Amino acid sequence: xxxxxxxxxxxxxxKISAGDLAEKINITPANLSILKNNKAKAVRFSTxxxxxxxxxxxxxxxxxxxxxx
Amino acid sequence: MxxxxxxxxxxAFTRFLTISFLVVAGALIFxxxxxxxxxxxxxxxxxxxxxxxxxFYLCDIIAIVALWNLLRLLTNISKQELFTEKNxxxxxxxxxxxxxxxxxxxxxxxxxxxxxxxxxxxxFVGLILRVVKNMLTAAAEMRExxxxxx
Numbered sequence: 001x002x003x004x005x006x007x008x009x010x011x012x013x014x015k016i017s018a019g020d021l022a023e024k025i026n027i028t029p030a031n032l033s034i035l036k037n038n039k040a041k042a043v044r045f046s047t048x049x050x051x052x053x054x055x056x057x058x059x060x061x062x063x064x065x066x067x068x069x
Numbered sequence: 070m071x072x073x074x075x076x077x078x079x080x081a082f083t084r085f086l087t088i089s090f091l092v093v094a095g096a097l098i099f100x101x102x103x104x105x106x107x108x109x110x111x112x113x114x115x116x117x118x119x120x121x122x123x124x125f126y127l128c129d130i131i132a133i134v135a136l137w138n139l140l141r142l143l144t145n146i147s148k149q150e151l152f153t154e155k156n157x158x159x160x161x162x163x164x165x166x167x168x169x170x171x172x173x174x175x176x177x178x179x180x181x182x183x184x185x186x187x188x189x190x191x192x193f194v195g196l197i198l199r200v201v202k203n204m205l206t207a208a209a210e211m212r213e214x215x216x217x218x219x
Contacts, residue, residue: 031219041217 004064005043007036010055025050084143091136094129101125117180127173135166152208160202167195 011021022032027047034040035047048059055062097104105121142159150156174188 027219034217035219039217040219041214043219047219 002066002068004066005035005038005040005062006064007032007051007062010057010061011036014055014057016055021051021054024054080143080147084140084147087136087139087143091133091140094132094136097125097129101129115180120177120180124173124177128170131166131169131173135163138162138166152205152212154206154209157202157205157209160198160205164195164198164202167191167198171195 011018016024018032018036019029022029025032025047027050035043043063048062051062052059101122105118105125108121109116109118138159142156142163145151145153145156145159168191171188171192174184174191177184178188
């Protein structure tokens with residue numbers, strides 16, 4: 001998958017648990033798990049905005065493009 | 070008016086009809102020999118008891134398979150599982166059942182030309198169900214994409 005979600009790295013840097021983040025950005029822990037495990041097919045701008053706001057980071061810190069070999 | 074109540078009642082009625090047809094299809098297994106003999110006696114044409122019995126038995130088996138899949142489909146609908154690959158699979162099987170009946174009646178056309186009408190209708194219904202199946206598959210893909218949009 002060319003787009004990698006590095007949410008767990010950012011969460012570890014900010015020392016925030018999945019449950020706390022899910023509550024802060026108002027999504028279910030199950031949906032956060034889908035996002036964290038790179039199983040999501042799309043991310044809404046509103047979700048991305050909430051994550052960036054909660055983790056005080058840029059979208060580029062969470063999303064990474066990796067070229068297919 | 071309680072819409073939910075009407076929906077559940079409608080589903081229950083459809084399930085009742087499907088089970089009724091399933092019972093009739095099951096009973097036909099024992100009745101087909103009598104029906105074919107009776108048909109031969111009133112038709113006044115060349116006797117085709119064996120051909121007719123084979124065709125009717127094949128169609129009865131196909132009908133039971135189709136009705137069973139219809140029942141599975143209704144169970145999934147009552148569980149609110151609408152646009153899934155499982156349901157698309159059920160509709161696909163029912164569609165192939167229609168084509169099966171069309172093939173059986175197409176063969177029967179060699180003995181009774183009127184069977185061509187039944188074959189045509191069955192093939193047409195099969196075609197419509199195939200389009201419904203394609204639509205369900207597309208809807209299942211869309212639902213999955215929507216479910217995985219966070």
